[in-house]
Amino acid sequence: MAECKGTMTRRNPYLSGAPALGFFVALPLALAFALALPSVAAAGPPSGLDRNRELQACVAKAEANPDGAMADAKRWQEQGGGDFAKLCQGLALFHAGDFKAAGTQIEALVPTLGKDDPKAAASLLGRAGWAWLRAGDQGRAERLYSAALNKTPGDTDLLIDRAFARAEGERFWDAIADLDAALARDPRRADAYLYRASANKALSNHRQALADIDRALELKPGDPEAILLRGNVKALGGNLPAARDDWALARRVAPDSEWGRAAADNLARTAEIAAGAGKDAVKEKAKKVQ
Template sequence: MTRRNPYLSGALALGLLAAAPAPLLAAQAASPGPSSSVPASALDRNRELQACAAKAEANPDNALADAKRWQQQGGGDSAKLCEALALFHAGDFKAAGAQMEALVPTLGKDDPRAAASLLGRAGWAWLRAGDQGRAERLYSAALDKTPGDVDLLIDRAFARAEGERFWDAVADLDAALTRDPKRADAYLYRASAQKALSNYRQALADIDQALELKPGDPEAILLRGNVKALGGNLGAARDDWSLARRVAPDSEWGRAAAANLARTAEVAGDAGKDKAKEKKVQ
């Protein structure tokens, strides 16, 4: 199951900006013009951080060089955050996670939401680095700051599932869906956890909910086929795999569906050959 994490996109940068500069933007909006009480240097840092965040996604190596120059010029924590973004997009997840964690006491000092934002993103970095335990601890710390946050509950559930703690993942997803029953991704992740627990009926019910909210989702269709196959209904599974391949042939889910179809066809072919050999022997 792939975590469609919003932190991978430009939302990563904008979410992290809430850790410090966003309140400055709010103040600027409340008091626009020359009379604004927001220091010009703070607004400059915010603009530079936004520019760095955009560059980090498109060209992380250049963004990393910019971040280091900015630190040498006195950019402080904003420059360090810029560096963390660049490291993340460059694939150095451990360094990015450690950097974001280190910034929590300063950038998140006076704002629980800011601290939770950084902790959550650090958790995502550590999860990408393969450290599910550390990721879960960071998500839990973030939830202590902002209890009931749906995205953080889903993230922690994903981390728990990656560590094969499926019942705990289901508990988090139950809580997330209680707060926001329109989250198709949460239904899909809960279905994946139920599949791992061999609770196929519950998994199919969750997939139906996900598809009702997001019709034609190839990942959900692929998963439904996989669950049906595990439940012994290979014919229905092949129908779903064929549908997933038609809906999104060039996606990872369409390709996985095509592979499933090929494997089952090969198995069926081998079984047919074995039967033919048995008849000859007889």
């Protein structure tokens, strides 16, 4: 049968606003930076707090207006903003869609901004990893996530991020290993169950995929993404009527979401296939009558 629409998405906790990749949510961006870079506010000179505020303002602007944030960051750098201004430039580049330049810029700041703070270093490495993944360099992204995990071993979000990168490289068993580790640390992560279900789906482990989806729905009832995926897995397993029930449910639950629209597409496409098959059957019967 035709491939069912519906992809897993992940909005990286290090860089928000990331659209869907093929396989696979997030602190407000300014707050994420304040937490991830605690050394900024206490960075020696009295201007440290001002730099933190400037960074947060620039980060908040980067997503909505990357060109404006880049202009602000350049002015800030001319005024002595240093590495913090460069960090904002990197984020502006990311949100402008220049992922390679963003990854290069952010990665280059790890030795300075992350020098004395493993959490800050891991945060920067995670941001750079996401940029390189968006640039299509899965291998470099995975290396950066691994480096980040060396700084903060067992970090649940980083494990999930690396699983995402590994799945993009079709290394589904390695992705599952990371997701197993993430769920061992936090068994209430509905998203991790859903990502593991998607990996199992790719490996044709349909029974395990459905078990993971059921667990995700226990933790997050009515999630249209999970319902859509369940329908897709059922369709791949040959149970099209049950799949159509799930797609209809996803469409009812969230008709205007990307998952509701994908479910509607699946329903329409399978209806067309069924109608075409019906016409072929009629033609065959007509031939026999003749």
